[in-house]
Every structure is written in C-alpha cells, then in structure tokens.
Amino acid sequence: MVEGTMLNLCPGCSRFGDSCGPSNRMDGSNVSSNDSYSSVIDDRLQKRQRRMQTRDIYSANGGVELIQDYGNAIRKAREKKGLTAEEFAQSINEKKGTITKIESQTLVPDDKLISKLEKALGIKLKEAVKEGGVVSGGSKSQGMTLGNFIREEKK
Numbered sequence: 001m002v003e004g005t006m007l008n009l010c011p012g013c014s015r016f017g018d019s020c021g022p023s024n025r026m027d028g029s030n031v032s033s034n035d036s037y038s039s040v041i042d043d044r045l046q047k048r049q050r051r052m053q054t055r056d057i058y059s060a061n062g063g064v065e066l067i068q069d070y071g072n073a074i075r076k077a078r079e080k081k082g083l084t085a086e087e088f089a090q091s092i093n094e095k096k097g098t099i100t101k102i103e104s105q106t107l108v109p110d111d112k113l114i115s116k117l118e119k120a121l122g123i124k125l126k127e128a129v130k131e132g133g134v135v136s137g138g139s140k141s142q143g144m145t146l147g148n149f150i151r152e153e154k155k
Contacts, residue, residue, distance in 0.1 A: 064126045066114065071105035077121035078103075092120050 009017065067073060078088050078099075085103070089096040094113070101107035102117075109117065114125050 063129050065129050066108065067125055067127050070109075070125050071103045073123060073125065074099075074117060074121065075103045077123045081121070088120070092116050 007017070078085070081088075083091070085099045086096045089099045094116075098107065098113075102109050102113075109125075117123075118125050
C-alpha cells in the first residue's frame with residue numbers, strides 16, 4: 001500500500017509502500033484483497049459489457065418513420081387553418097425559419113417537434129413501415145452488393 005492506495009507494484013517500487021496481505025489492512029479487517037475487490041471488478045465488467053453491446057438503433061422507433069412528403073403535408077395543413085408561417089411558428093413556440101425549413105424539407109424535425117406539429121395541425125406525420133426484406137442479387141444468396149446496383153442501372 002502506497003499512501004493509502006492499494007497498487008500492484010514491481011519489486012523495485014514496492015519498497016516505498018507497505019505489504020498488503022490478508023491481515024494487513026488499514027481498517028483491521030481480515031478480508032483478503034481478492035475477496036473485497038472482486039465484487040467491484042465484477043460490477044464494473046458487467047457494466048462495461050452492457051455498455052459495449054450492439055444495439056439496433058432502428059428498433060427504438062417501433063417501425064414508425066416520418067412520412068415521405070412531410071413538408072408539403074405540414075404546409076397544406078397550416079394553410080388550411082389559415083395561418084402564415086410566422087403565426088404558426090408563434091403558436092407552437094418555434095422560429096419562423098424552423099417552420100420554413102421543415103416545409104421545404106431541408107430540416108428533418110426531431111420526435112418532440114413532430115409530436116408538436118401533429119398536435120397543432122391535427123395531422124399524422126409518422127407512418128408504420130414494414131421490415132425490409134433481403135434483396136437477392138442472382139443465383140447466389142450473398143445479399144446485396146455494389147454489383148447489383150450497377151447491373152440494375154444498365155437494365
């Protein structure tokens with residue numbers, strides 16, 4: 001132990017500290033260092049393993065995506081209510097530029113803004129999508145490759 005910290009040291013450096021055996025602990029307990037620290041190490045390894053697991057980022061939304069022509073749908077619904085972009089932006093506490101960019105589809109709204117737009121305009125901006133199937137590229141079932149796209153362009 002060096003300055004109250006348990007370290008694994010080489011024999012040359014260990015002369016600067018005290019030996020930390022099963023009975024030589026600062027609190028006087030006779031618990032071995034392996035027993036007391038193994039649970040901490042196990043906890044850290046489990047947390048690390050959970051953190052490092054691969055996650056499917058597309059499964060979080062439950063197969064629901066923003067509709068293809070969301071900008072036009074928002075513009076039509078806003079105009080149907082007789083609101084200008086500026087009036088509509090003020091009513092939902094957003095900037096006019098944000099609404100304009102969304103309507104021109106240069107800005108994709110996040111989930112929070114989508115729900116705000118749906119509620120304010122009384123429309124649905126999300127649609128259920130089916131899981132994508134595997135596209136076969138020929139007699140071999142190796143999945144889609146760059147060659148498949150090139151062949152499709154030639155046809």
